[in-house]
Amino acid sequence: MPRRSAWPVLFLAPFLASFGLFFAWPAGRSLLLSFERGGGTVDAHFAGLDNYIFAFGDILLGLALLNTLVFTILFLLVQIPASLGLALLMNDRRIRLLPLFRFIFFSTHLVGVVFAAVLFGDLLSGRHSLLSRLLLAVGLTDAPLDLLNRQAWVMPVMLGCAWYLSVGFGMIYCLAALQQVDRRLYDAATMDGAGAWGRFRHVTLPQVRPTLSFLAVAGAIWALQVFELPYVLFDGPGPGYCGLTAVMYLFAIGFERGDLSYAAAIGWIFTAIVVLVTGVMIRVLGLWREEVHA
């Protein structure tokens, strides 16, 4: 029998081995790569900050980061209120078929990001798409629409698909939070003369705030790393590079062009931005305070 103090080490060993080999080491290797030219090939040589300096003047990288940030902000601006709104609508146990509706709203999340993109491509693009058929049927258009080939529609299509995947999922969290609000708080607010808006503003909102904060941070982390949606929808960066995202650019540079050094530099610049954005959000929203330490 190992001594008792050996057990936590044994329990942690498989995780730490995997974490060290497949995360810590490659992260360090990526950092080294980012200071090289032709990293990973026979011509690899130290290049100092060249990759980072090049990145500063790289218009495509700037565009990719801008698209990613715009997508993330617009995604959250609708995702959070919509999830809460849907949950408020669903927060009444007298609603008939409530479990069925819960499943229907959650089911969109199970489709998964790749397959939802395939599905939305089929819904929105081409002669036989549902959208073209509907618009032709009601006479709003006289020719089939091809939204996926129009620059102005790239971001709305991505956002629509992202909301489709996530609003029902967020609703489940909000609903759970709403159901834990103490009824007596509402009674007290009513006695104090609060109307429906007052009860929402002064009881509901503060009570579900931690859940909304969690959804916002988790949603930001997810949205900043968006890749599959545009990659599958547009088979690449889309018309006018409007669907080019940070992770897609990293993928294209590293694994389509094969420049691992520059891809690593992009990865670290991107990481700095993600850590900054989510770090500020966690700080401002006051999330995850000493949960495990306690």
Add this chain to the structure above:
Amino acid sequence: MSPAAPIVRFLSILALAAIAVLPLAWLVLGAVGVRDGGTPSLEPFRTLFIAEPYGTWLPNSLFIASVQTLLAVLLSSLGGFALWAYRFPGRRLLIAMLAATLIVPSHVVLPGLFLLVTRLGWLDSLAAVILPGSFSAFGVFLYATSYRHVPPTLLDAARLDGCPEWRLWWSIALPIVKPTSAAFLLLGFLAAWNNLLWPAAVLVSREQHTLPIGLSHMASQPMYEANPAPLMAATLLAILPVVGLFFLCQREFSRGLQGSGF
């Protein structure tokens, strides 16, 4: 509240549910080939399996996602147990380090990981996808917080009865956090099932491709824009395993989602 309010509420929910169902209904109609009228048939599925190596993508995806998810559950539940049940030197440091990696996007390691996988000779093998996906810092945290539902006195009593330490994890703590395992399992499987970037980078030959790789290729072919039925059949079949898994662990799943920090 006015007497009409419950009806308005119900109708709003009904309308929103219709929006949620519409894409999936359109998918099913496409997969059985009845969008332009005609009788439903399984012909699109037959065409799919003849025209595309779907019979290869599906088992590859099933194998990768299942093994990867089970490994992640195992490693996370063990690691989380160590952090929760023991006090040892370096524990707080480890927690701080793992917390920091939670907000680091995993994509930053990919260039280095690609070199590692190449050097190990794993390029184009399923191991190159499965093993790097076997750990989850988030999972360790999730379990470490979920084990708080386990009464510590239970562990002490079991120790007095001579229960070996590993069984404290396997027979006592793990069954209590079953809802967490269900939620982690389902969401982990969903993520692995939809993983496209890394598999596309390391799985080169067609025999090793997964469903996301295969379907993203299919979706870019003009022939499936003219006749989307096989593509819709492929998409429908790709969604079903996740839905099946959801129904398998549905009850535990909804408790796990609500009880923990997911």
